[in-house]
Amino acid sequence: MQREIVDAARRGDHEAFEVLASAAGDRLYAIATLILRDRQRAEDAVQEALVNAWRELPRLRDPDRFDAWLRRLVVNACADEGRYQRRWSTEVRMMRSEPTTEDGASALADRDQLERGFSRLKPEQRTVVVLHFYVGLAVPEIAETLGIPAGTVKSRLHYATASLRAALEADARGAIPTNEHTITTKEHTA
């Protein structure tokens, strides 16, 4: 069914394209928001990706690849957003809702730690985390989406995951540190 709609959109059918875009919009917005950590810029990225999709759709050779192709466009649009910004802000925090799970306190702690760890990641690391853990892509699929070697994907994923793990473990270990630390072999900066 989707293939027929994609075919129609490729031939210039606006309504068909709008059906496709409407169906994909929420998913693309989620990906862009997670990568960019900013809903306004995510909206811009999704809009750019969809406009590009409309313009380039006749060049899409295989309609069955539409979803993967659209995902690639939105990731590229996020990269463009990052370039315009020069550096991606690490200070921007997401709006949070109250926990809804039974184990609300634990989830909240996870959230705080993960949010802190995630906001420290570089945008390219966030991208692989989102594509792997949210979209569910395997390493070769991420490599194909981003146009980078699989080894680079692994490397970014490893670093990002280790950072997030460390953030979670830091929370699990408990006590709040004092202002005195125990390293004696290192010189304090002024």
Place this chain on the structure above:
Amino acid sequence: MSREPSVDERISAWLLEEAPDQLPARVLAATFERTRAKRQGRPLLGWTSVSMFRTTTALFAAGAATVLIVVAANLLPRANPSIAGPSPTAGASSSASPPAVVGPSATPKAEVSTSPVAQSLKLTWSKVALDGHSPTVAWLGDRFVLVDRQSGGVRTSPDGASWHLLQPGDPDPGYAELLRGSFATWQNDVIGWWNPEDGPDYTNKPPVTARDILRIVRPSAAPTVTTPFKGRIGSIGIGPAGIVAFVASHVDFDAWVASKLGANWVSHYTGVDFDGVTLRIGMDNGPGLKVVWADEGFEPGDYLYTGFGWYSPDGEQWTAIPPDLPPSPDGGAKFAAGFGGDVVGVSDGFIARGDTPEDTCPLSGGCGEMWHSADGVIWRNLGKPAGDSSDGSVLLPWMGGALVTDGVGRFDFWTSQGHTELPMAAEVRTALKQPTPGIPNGIGTGPLGLVRVLKDDKAIFVTRDGIDWDIQPMTAAMAADQTSFYGTPDVVVGDRSVLVVLWSGTSEAPIPSLWRGTLEP
């Protein structure tokens, strides 16, 4: 009893929770307002309409007479390559300057030449039986080497047609290890690298990853060297001037701070500042730390995002490339090797595409500017690669210089003297351009020339010299073997034939097939 969720599951759950549910309707409305006012691009021409297109020497002379690269395939003696490069100020099509000819150890000199007599570029393809499902193929000096990474079986062939299964006692410089991971070659020199931690589980690593292992075969500097390196290697260039390695090691600072100060300190560090010798860790709850980097067993390249490189004449003694070089006299950017950068050996040193410290690498691949170094340590800015995007772009050694492609149809040839675009008819490039950049396609360079396999277009580009091109369709049988969306063809170019590994199946269960192309007489 419920199981404690794994870290991966907690990350997934958090992302699901963080993701917004709905794209605001106004965004779609604004989008559709734009798309309704915008015409679509033209559909691609099928390859059949441009098949067998060839920029003949005559066409080249008439329409692109000012293009500067003039190279004859038969001017490529293996022991002493002599290549033609562009004028120092060469543009793609608008200079009358003669080309420069670069020798392996001499200052490039200008020389005018004419295009060689056109030779057939038509490849005839046949399928080669393939054992195993994890093939790595390379052209090493004078032979194809085929290694199955699962079984460790090694076969060699001078032409890709007749294969010899390596037996105990056969001369073997350690092919299986050389081709176990990544590798780079220059004539008969080969350097391979891999990491003992590489494997399916890449998420449970210590703060500092295991060091890469290098295996180097340089016939003039026998014996073979196998040695741990100083980190994780991003790219290696090997050439007559030696070896340059860019590293991309990553220290997990959260884990490292936790190991030194305790886990609770992780949330208090505010950032790190690295000056090449010491690391300063800022804390929001007290004075920061100043750490002598080497005392912790770290190498400079273990610090992410500054980039770092090493030079060695022999693969054993390594000299650090100074990071954050001052701006070049021509006002170019600073050079940072390492993350996002790549390097190849050329006949008069090395050419690299390096990131700039002020920039972050774009999400979709390579970045930065082009650089040349005669000694592997001091680098000179050559300018930016052409095009507004490097998505899907690759840097390859070719004819003593470096070839940069945009992932589709543009090919720029770089030497220490500058660069020029190889002549490709614009209409061919347009017709074959794929929907978006970033789709890897197979490409290989070697003594026979340059071969590019466009998997979506089911087309194959062939050129011996960058001047005469042939574009031919894959045969139906080849096209049937390249159906995997996620499989990129591997292209290996020898002196008489070309081997291509195509991929079908799924990303979880890829199926390789091996094809051999030979030039028609």
